[in-house]
Amino acid sequence: MSHMWRFEVPSGSKKWDMHRHKWDEVPRPSAGGTGVGRPGYPGTVIIGIDSSLGTAVAAIARDGEVLADEQSENALGHAEVIGDLLSRALQAAPEPTHVAIGMGPGPFTGLRVGIATARAFALGRRIPLVPVPSHDGIALGILLRDALTGTETPRFAVVTDARRREFAYSVYDGIDDDGLPIRILDATLSPRDELDARLAELGAVRYDATGVSAAMIALAAARALDAGRALAGFEPLYLRSPDVVAAHAPKRVS
Template identity: 55%
Template structure:
């Protein structure tokens, strides 16, 4: 059976300990994610956080995102944001749209680019940089309706971006362990905006596009999910 562990965001000072200025040349990046709760962060040019704020509430995104964004921008001080990372899910239809819309509106108002990043990549980077356990592992997030969203990773590529070895699927709670077949399981309840920003920074530095502009919705409203695991669609 897979070994389960439950993780909250790791303190950013620990997660950034391996980064150097060369990883983020001249960039200050804002990240916004509403795939689970609401996570917003700004990282400095050396990958260390200027500011981070969030809430684990999976429902109240619209009520809190404005205040959290103001808090992060205030705490970040005089930083000039050059890019905005939008967490693209997997996540519920309504909640995910709120974060993506906020990220795009902020970027549009300042004439800066939006970097689309699958949210599980941020969670995977947290695991890779804080656990010494080698081999593949699964990021598991609650998809509601007694289902999990599961993505399997194994290390990072040459650009420092987590390697996806099995795309995101929806799996019923009762079937999750059988689906993973012994792969190390990491249950994630909240995401680190700082680590999501770091993934985006690495994509920018490498000139890469990590996903398209369409979010990874868990499901559209009023769409039923079949019993077998299915890939989360664009």
């Protein structure tokens, strides 16, 4: 059964190695005590940015209200459009308190544009940067959509096109008490002709995703901040060598 978003898990798969950036100067969210929606964060507004599939920028308020949602599906023009998208989002939310950034999986060129933009923006505004796996944002959108329609969401995989006859996928099974997707398999690469068999073994429904909602990236960050949790580190999930290494069994990104 296939849906318009998508998923997988394998043997003979590949794992992402994290490509490190210098993040020391970037403000980090403070640990514990005063999350989004608590007294320590009155008027919280989060800018969400993702460039793993196309380019998207959004702004949400502390209660999840979407203040701006800008996107471009141009997979090759990230640098050309991201500045305009961010400017338009800031017209609706001129004083953001946090920046949430989708960390991939995604291609090197596109992903680094979004991450560099988010990092520079956070540094310039002296506000915290919150990393979020891009597949988590897609998964949250699926779960919220089903909740709104009263539909039970089975175990599912978010699947994105990794090109070169491969898919990237992460597996999810429900939503936790913090309102965040329960990720049971981290981002993995699979040959296209092996994906469906792997999904069948996992008992997971496949959701093919062609884009990432920056609003969902921001909402995932808001919920993680509220719970005092980190969803990801500051290392991007790039799709290609030298960031991908061969493996004989599924491995989690670490």
